[in-house]
Amino acid sequence: MGKCGAMIWTRAHIGCGNREERCWQSFYARHSRLPDPGSFRHIAVVGGGPKGLYALERAVSALKDGSGKCCIHWFNSDNFFACGPNFRTTQPEFLLINFCIGHIRCHTRALPVSVIPSFPDLVEWIAAKTTSEERPAAEDFASRALVGTYLRDYLYCLFDHLPEHIEICMVAREITAMEPLPGGRIAFPPLPGYVYRSVLLCTGHCYDNxxxxxxxxxxxxxxxxxxxxxxxxxxxxxxxxxxxxxxxxxxxxxxxxxxxxxxxxxxxxxxxxxxxxxxxxxxxxxxxxxxxxxxIPRMGIYHKTYRLFYLSQEWADRLKKKKPLDFTSDILPVLQKEICFAYYSTLLGSREENAVSEYMDKLPGAQRFGWKQLLFPAAQWQKEYSSYGAFIIDYMAHTIAEAEKGECHSPLMAAAAVWRIATPLVAQLYEFCGFTGESHREFLKNWYGPLSRVSFGPPVVNMKxxxxxxxxxxxxxxxxxxxxxxxxxxxxxxxxxxxxxxxxxxxxARIARAALEKGNNRLYANLNDKGLVTPLVNDTFRVGAITLDRNGRVITASGSVLQVYAYGTPTEGTVLDNDSLSREKHNFGALWARTLKENCYEKT
Ligand SMILES: Cc1cc2nc3c(=O)[nH]c(=O)nc-3n(C[C@H](O)[C@H](O)[C@H](O)COP(=O)(O)OP(=O)(O)OC[C@H]3O[C@@H](n4cnc5c(N)ncnc54)[C@H](O)[C@@H]3O)c2cc1C
Structure with a gap:
């Protein structure tokens, strides 16, 4: 049991230890030998984290009815395939996921037919495997090592369902360069003889600060x-x-x-x-x-969440027609209104707009809670505290206590939840340079950090x-x-x-972002130097990311077509909030997989 009520599931709860790691090593050894190029059609996935895994499932499912042998080379910097660095199965168990287990499912029925008939979500999987008397609940947390074990189990399941004509070969090797070949095909210079008909880049957080x-x-x-x-x-x-x-x-x-x-x-x-x-x-x-x-920390939030009042799909659809938008004038005012409404409607226990407004109107301006107190709480620390440190300690104790009440009972947590819940709507407005260049720059520089700080914090137990x-x-x-x-x-x-x-x-301890022009990643710097990718520029704002078309395919400097696609973190900048275990958000891996049958079998 965690120190504040929610259960924290670890590998020990499912009786998992060194034996599982040894099984993995022998599985990896069996599936990591590159076959001779021979008569295979080759595809490459670069990046062995969760997104690479998800894309692999899509690729195999898309190619399952093809005829002729196909081999998918799955490259990763090390042999932690499926779990990647963030869900490594060997990391200490006190490193936790940052939201509750109810949100994690690596198989989704939302996608077209899969070679995998069914696979449990994380809650069902723990329930089936645990040796503990406790039953998992959606609001519980888990160690990242346990989630890595779950992801790896999905990989085993995929191999169990591989059609005979498809092979997957895991290659623990960093790809640092590519060579374009006729017909949009690609070679990786250190691997002579292999011609890739399509390449997917899901390289995660691979940048350097x-x-x-x-x-x-x-x-x-x-x-x-x-x-x-x-x-x-x-x-x-x-x-x-x-x-x-x-x-x-x-x-x-x-x-x-x-x-x-x-x-x-x-x-x-x-x-x-x-x-x-x-x-x-x-x-x-x-x-x-x-x-x-x-x-600001979070409890496991699953069933009981704040419901947006002003921000809605209709609101987003109306704004979409006005693109390119200015975040501060088109979106922020409504976001701020929603933050205030979330706070006061929770305080009063009423979603009656007039009652909430009347209550707010009666409060003297200085006492009224607003987005500034939420995002920039330190502005007036000198008024009440002898030191900045005393303010931080009080702030942490207060946000922990509020988080424990949950966002349906704590006004502060309801206000903090607004950005988390609204992100998918704002993401629809942001994608593909939906903000003006200046606003895009300002949003990333001044707003994204403070909004994420209040909405996507660690589990309460870790903040304690x-x-x-x-x-x-x-x-x-x-x-x-x-x-x-x-x-x-x-x-x-x-x-x-x-x-x-x-x-x-x-x-x-900051997560580095893509900065293409600074060359903070070897592979992307090489691709940029050769014109195989182009920097994303919104008006005059150089975003730091690569330019992609609507299907996630890279745009080359010459405009020639290259069968290279991106999924996950390399698409940040083009889209917003792709940095999670979600299979549904910005699923460029599924879009890529749809192109494979034609590239593999119908084009020679
Ligand atoms: C410390 C940390 C904790 C996180 N916790 C959570 C969480 O609790 N919940 C959540 O939803 N999200 C979490 N995230 C977000 C996380 O990024 C995603 O959940 C997920 O890991 C993204 O998967 P991915 O496959 O896109 O990238 P990654 O998991 O980063 O995998 C990318 C892989 O590609 C490899 N690679 C990169 N470049 C090359 C190359 N040139 N050649 C070969 N291989 C290459 C890398 O070595 C890496 O193994 C966390 C992120 C971090 C950094």
């Missing part, structure tokens, strides 16, 4: 610089007692904090409020970020742990933003509330 810091910091002798905290086992290199700067205060910061404390033998005690007993092996953590604000770590002194809070790193010949220092703190390590 390291250009954000000067070499004086990242290459300073003796200084530990982590361009990403994953896999968290890398952080074992940090000595106990050292002072560590952590850039980013979001979901990855929570992972870092737990890896360096619970992962080093520290223990949390209690139920409502947690306390922390250190093991003595922890370093001291100094987190900082652009806003220096923690996220972070708060316990702050109270124990293991995490030292930043002052009012901005905090800055400085470097001189001897040391790297972080500005903290009472001066400068020398740090011996820096962990970049």
């Amino acid at each position: 390291s250009t954000s810091f000067p070499d004086e910091i990242t290459e300073k002798p003796g200084f530990l610089y982590f361009r990403s905290p994953y896999p968290v086992a890398l952080l074992d290199a940090i000595p106990a007692g050292d002072a560590v700067a952590v850039l980013g205060m979001g979901l990855s910061f929570t992972d870092v904090a737990l890896a360096l404390t619970e992962g080093r033998g520290g223990r949390f005690h209690g139920r409502d409020t947690l306390t922390y007993s250190p093991s003595g092996s922890e370093p001291l953590l100094y987190p900082f970020s652009r806003s220096n604000l923690p996220m 742990k972070v708060l316990a770590l702050i109270r124990s002194g293991t995490i030292r809070l930043p002052g009012e933003p901005p905090a800055q790193l400085r470097v001189d010949q001897e040391q790297v220092m972080l500005s903290v509330p009472d001066g400068l703190q020398t740090v011996t390590a820096l962990i970049d």
Whole structure:
């Protein structure tokens, strides 16, 4: 049981351990030998995470009635196929998914006929496998390692249903370049002889943040610089007692904090409020970020959710006709109105618009809750707190308590839920440069971060742990933003509330975004240099992503047709919010699969 009511399912609950990993290794060994090119038709999927897995199922289902042998080469940087880096089966069990298990299903009936007749959703799967007396509920949470095990089970199931004429070959190899061939076909230069009739890129978060810091910091002798905290086992290199700067205060910061404390033998005690007993092996953590604000946590939200009042499909359909839109003038006012309505309708227990408006009108302006208090709560911290740290501790305790009430009872959580629920509607307006270039830039720079901070936070139990770590002194809070790193010949220092703190390590705990022109990914930089992809430019705004057509196919610099498609994170920028386990959202993998039969069998 988690420390705040919801069950947290781990691999131990389904009796899963080293034996399962050994089975995987032998399965991988059996299916990772590249057959001679021979008479196969070849297809490539680059990226072995969940999106690659989903796309594979679509590809096999689309090709199931073809005649003639077809081999799908599935490339990944390592052999963690199906789970990818984020749901690695070998990671510590305290690293949790960020929403409840009811939302996770890797097989969907919403798609056309599949070679897989049926496959359970995560709740059903745990129920069938668990050795525990407890029954899983949709609102429970799970370790990411358990979700990885579930995804891998789906891969086994896909292999069980492979038609005879289709082979899947898993290749643990990073693809760094492509060569265009006549007819839109592709070769990967290090693999001579293979001609791919179609390629899907589902490379996930493969970008690099390291250009954000000067070499004086990242290459300073003796200084530990982590361009990403994953896999968290890398952080074992940090000595106990050292002072560590952590850039980013979001979901990855929570992972870092737990890896360096619970992962080093520290223990949390209690139920409502947690306390922390250190093991003595922890370093001291100094987190900082652009806003220096923690996220708002979430309980498992499944059945009981806030219902939007003003934002609706009709609203989105009306706005679609006006594209390109300006986020601040066309969308934000209605979003703000909805946030206020969510807050006060929940407070009053009434969705009667007049009653809610009358109540709000009677409140003095300064007392009225609005989007500014939700998104930028630190604006007036000096009025009530002796220090910024005292404000953060109070803010965390308050948001934890509100999250535990749930969004149908807590006005704050109802307001925070608005963006989460409205994102699919706004995504329809955003996609394919639906905002003007200037508005696109402003939305990504100023709004997307604060909105995500309040709506897509970690499970409550993890935020309670972070708060316990702050109270124990293991995490030292930043002052009012901005905090800055400085470097001189001897040391790297972080500005903290009472001066400068020398740090011996820096962990970049931000998820890097695509920055094509900065070349922050080797494969995409190579494709860009060769004109095989083109940078996405909205008016004058250079988005950093690649340009795609409506089917997710890359647009080349010369306009020539290349059978290369993208799915998942490489489509961010063109679409909004594709970064989840969802099979339904922006399913470019299914669109790609529809093109395969023609590319494989009808064209020679
Ligand atoms: C730490 C973390 C936790 C998350 N937790 C959740 C969660 O709880 N729930 C949720 O819905 N979402 C979560 N997400 C979002 C997550 O990105 C998606 O759920 C999911 O992992 C996306 O799957 P994907 O296949 O697109 O990408 P990934 O899972 O990132 O897989 C991409 C794979 O492609 C490989 N690759 C990249 N480039 C190449 C190349 N050139 N050649 C060969 N291989 C390559 C990578 O090594 C990687 O294995 C989390 C993300 C992170 C970073």
